[in-house]
Amino acid sequence: MADEMVELAQRFINSYDVAGIPQVEVNGRTSWKVMHALTRALQYELGITELSDSFGPTTLSALRSRFGACVDGSTRHGNVYRIAQSGLYCKGYDGGGIDASYNDRVVDSVIGIKSDMGVGGAFPGGGLEPKVFKALLTMDPYVRVGDGTEAVRGIQRWLNGRYVGRREFFVCPCDGHFSRDVQKALVFALQYEIGMGDDTANGRFGPGTQDGVRSQALLEAGSADGARQFVRLFQAAMRFNGWDVAFDGRYSQALAHTVAEFQRFARLLPAHGGGDFRTWASLLVSTGDPTRPGTACDGITEITEKRAQALRAAGYTTVGRYLTNAAVPNARNKKIQPGELATITAGGLSVFPIYQTNGGDREYFNPHQGARDALAALEAARGHGFLPGTTLYFAVDYDAVDEEVTSLVIPHFRALAARMHAYGSEYRIGVYAPRNTCSRLARAGLTTASFVSDMSTGYSGNLGFPLPGNWAFDQITTLTVGTGAGYIEIDKNIASGRDPGQNRFAPRGPDTLLDVDFDRARQNDLTTDLIRYIEDNGHGSIGRLRGPHECATKVVDMDGLITGLARSLRMRKALIQAAVFWEYQADRTDPGVELLVATYFTWREQHEAWERHPVGDPPVPPLVIREDSSTGVAQIFARTAIEARNHCVAAGVVPGAPLDLDDWHVRRDVWTRLRNDDDHNVSTVPLVHLHSAARVGVTTDRLRYSDADIIAVLARYNGTGAEAQNYGRRALDLHRVFEKYNAAQRS
Structure with a gap:
């Protein structure tokens, strides 16, 4: 919403x-x-010649040198006042106008924002101290935002109030959320309590800070009062990581109990409830203590018999390996090698599969790529023989900022999940990514398990974020194991136990009979053949909503989905193409019938209310x-779709639970989605074909249907009786047109 005072600013x-x-x-x-x-405007007014976005040491020094301890009513600099007033309005406070005055309204707002920051005690009065001015010109909020908590906000204000006087400590946000800057502020606070001077403290959990924790900050229930500030900081770290503890400086039995819960969650075993070094480390930095033992690992190197022995001797039980190689020039051969899975399991190890062809930059992530990844990962996992229920970890191997997660990564995974569902995937979807x-x-419901790239401690997606609740593997350091033929470099992982990995496989051999993507260079030829068939056989556009050219374009535009459906369900894609092409023509009466069905469902909803x-x-x-009608791209009845899906669920073709055909709410939801979601509608076509084949007794390999089989299955798509048989023979003709092009590309 626009703010007129921000406009003035x-x-x-x-x-x-x-x-x-x-x-x-x-x-x-x-x-x-x-x-x-x-x-930049403030820097200009201070006489700084090299202007920058950073309110850094030069700006702070110039501000102190020019105006002393604070900017206030005695400063008498109109544009500096205007900058302060503009900053206040941009922060949501009253700036007293933008009139070059430091009036009473400005003073009241400055007192208010300092109180919100928690620095009112350290900086009393209505003046703008340099650090407060710096904070004013950021986007950091100092009131609770969204689902931020007052408990976290209270700690943020306490940190600011206690440590803002230290040279390198700057006002951190007070919005009730853990974040990168809040994490850094917490580490600064710990360094100050350890006794580090301003020339040493840097906000990083480095060797000096670690030594200080080991020598001064180890805690347990009943820790002495002299450790009160360390207990507060430990409690703050627990709170920031999402654990509900008091912030009172007392290491009570209740705190110890919650700490033990955290230790079990993070696999810091044994879970004794004390604030030892490993617990501090896990609360403060994404790797935690990288020297702690791990039982899982991942790597790009083939696991040979000797390497498997070396890993097992070093305490590893689970290894992550790649389903495919990267789709880049001169890619390293990092994928699972022939016979490797048998070698791994013979060595007493289990495997979790990782899918990464690129994923190392933002440009990779989009719905189109997500859909492509679904088929590639599904086929690779099946080819290697991973059994149903296996989690496939799809890589987001770069530091995606929050906005990119929203605009790029989530749409990518949404498309991936939709295609995996459409293809009847028997696998779970996981992710390898920062926290x-x-x-x-996970919150979007798109993944069931996380492989956390915590080794990247500097990633913004790791700094200030707790360990995900569904973490399965936590990658914490790179090291080498074994010697000689057993030597191997790995990334050490902590395993939560949520994913034990797989040690049984049922590999499938390569299948050269499956269809491939349509060659768009042949689109005009295909369209010409389809139009010729329609015209030569008297199936013109009279009474039709769409002509054959538009229908051919629709089929080609949806070729990625159709190809994936055909490959994953092992059927000829022409079987799907023929139905979609013919049905997409639709009758001119269809929209009127659909309106009747929509009206019926609206009445049912109103009557229920x-x-x-x-x-x-x-x-x-x-x-x-009208309780039902054919609808959508392929003109499917809700009842038909429900019966087909239920049949395929019972046959183990697709996962899920059967739908209640007698529940009008279910029929409404299915019909509405068939009507509005083209991908879902077309994804239902092969399920109808599978159900039809079972009904008419066609049990032949779907890749080797005879003409009679094709007629029987496609006829049942239309119903029963003489008209349905005519439909089947006409659909066979269309099948042959599409197969002409599909077969040429298969060979």
Whole structure:
């Protein structure tokens, strides 16, 4: 929502005609661009010649040198006042106008924001100290935001109030959320309590800080009062990682109990409930203590018999290996090798599969690629023989910031999950990624397990984010194991026990009979053949909603999905193409019938609501009742779709539970999705074919149907009787047109 005072602030920025101070869009919305422009304006007013977005040491030093301890009513610098007023408005506080004055409203707002920051005690009064001015010109919030908690916000304010006087400590957000800056503030606080000076403390959990924790901050129930601040910081770390503990400086039995829960969750065993070094480390840095033992590993190197022996002797029981090689020039041969899985299991190890062809940059992630990954991973996993229920870990091997998780990664995985479901995948979907990406995908219901790339401690997606609740493997360091022929470099992982890996396999041999993607260079030829067939056989467009050219284009546009369905269900894609092409023509009467069905379902919903709260007369039913109709790209009835899916579930072709055909809510939901979701509609076509084949007794290998088989299956798509048989013979003709092109590409 636009704010007129933010608009005034933006107009003030744009009044500068100074190289290095960019013009900003006047839209009334606060952004980093606006805050950076205000920072540059302040630097200009302070006489700094090299302007930058960073409010760094030079800006702080110049501010102190020019105006002393704080900017206040005695500063008497109009544009500096305007910058402060603009910052206040952008932060949501009253700036007292943007009138170049440090009036009472400004003073009240400065007192208010310092209170919100928790620094009112350290910086009393209504002046803007340099560190407060720096905080003012950021996008950091100082009030609770979204699902942030007051408990976390209280700790953030406490950190600011206690440590803001230290040279390198700057005001951290007070929004109730754990974040990168809050994590850094916590480590600074720990360093100060250890006794580090301002020239040493750096906010990083390095060797000096680790030594300090080992020598001064080891805690247990009943720790002495002298350790109170260490207990507070330990409690803060627990809170930031999502564990509900008091923040009172007392290491109580209740705290010890919760710490033991955390230790079990993070596999810091034995879970004794004390604040030992490994627990501190796991709370403060994504790798935790990288020297702790791990029982899982992953790597790009083939596991030979000697290497398997070396890994087992070093305590490893589970190894992650790649399903495929990367789709890049000169890719390393990192995929599972022939016979390797048998060697691994003979060596007493289990395997978890990783899918990564690239995934190392943001450009890789989009719905189209997600759909392609689904088929490639599914076929690779089946080819290697991974059994149903195996989790496949799809890699997001870069530091995706939160906005990119929203706009790129989640749509990628949503498409991946939809295609895996459409293909009847027997596998679970996991992810290899930084913590935030793992947690976001789990919350979106797109993954069941996480392989966490915690070794990348500097990733923004790891800093300030707790270990995901569904973590299966936690990658913490790279090392080598074994010597001679047993030598191998691996990434050591902690295993949660959620995924024991696989040690039984049923590999499938290569199948050269399956269809491949359509060659779009042949699209015009295919379309010409289809139009010729329609015209030569008197199936013109009279009474049809769409002509053959549009229908041919639709089939080709959906070729990726159709090919995947045909490959995963081992049937000729022409069987699907023929049905989709013919049915997409649709009758001109179909929209009217669909409207009747939609009206019927609306009436059922209204009547059900009236039955719950019977006020007034019940809704009047439609004059014409239609409970179902063919709908969508391939003109499928809800009843047909439900019966087909239930048959395929019972046959083990697709996972899931059967749907209740007698429940009108189920029929409504299925019909609505068939009508509105083209991918779902077309994905239902092969399930109808499988059900039809069972009904008419066609049991031949689906890749080797005879003409009679094809007629029988496609006829049943239309129903029974003479007209259905005519439909089947016509569909066979279309099947032959498509097969002409499909077969040429298979060979």
